Amino acid sequence: MRDTEEYHVILFDSVHHALRSEKILKEMGIPHKLIPVPRHISSDCGICLRFTADLRTRIEEALAGKVEIREIRLL
């Protein structure tokens, strides 16, 4: 039972930025999930936002100018 969907994650330098992003995406009803940063990716802050690849543009636009993002990458 593996996820076959392609996911991207947003990495943050601060947990607070991750939480703010989550709040914004929740308010806008954009599906996403807060998950621990996978072991093969490193980050100062241990949580990241995962979403399906097709939502990338929408999410980038939603967060632009509101939250500091370190990096968006393929999971």
Added chain:
Amino acid sequence: MAKIIDAKGLACPEPVILTKKALEQENKVTVIVDNEPAVENIRRLGTTMGCTLQMEKKEDGTYQIHLFREAGKSAAQPIEVSCTTGPLVIAISSDKMGRGNDELGYVLIRSFIHTMLSLEPLPHTVIFYNTGVKLTVKDSEVLDDLKKIEASGVSILVCGTCLNYFGITKDLNVGVISNMYDIASIMAAAGRLVIP
């Protein structure tokens, strides 16, 4: 040829000690045991000693565990031989992990539950009580993870008194409603009890 250790009928820590001794001399060891705790204890020993493992369940109820120690990995390091005799049980007693900050605690419990999916081996049972039950009802943000965990064969028990207290019994979306008799006896019989 692998060295074969017949550890049937032996109680922990015997099978683990025999396996460890054999691995100190051989790179390939096959252990035969007749109970699941022994499998689990040997699996952990093997992982600690840097072995790759294969496990077969035989029709007569015994298990064969094949351990291959990679060349170059030292077997001489001191290793604690640990024994557990019951299943791994995880008790989620709150919809937060840790105390101090609720916003952070809610992030942590969601991360914990997501990570449970990749535990090796998976827990035998996950029990939810007190505000922990809020994670098992509709609109919970960890429902998809919990459903995957349940689909992997993990038993999920949810405290019926607690669902009733919060008035969310009808919203239960994963696991089965349980009572204190089951919850207390499963926790008491656990080999390891993890309460995040």
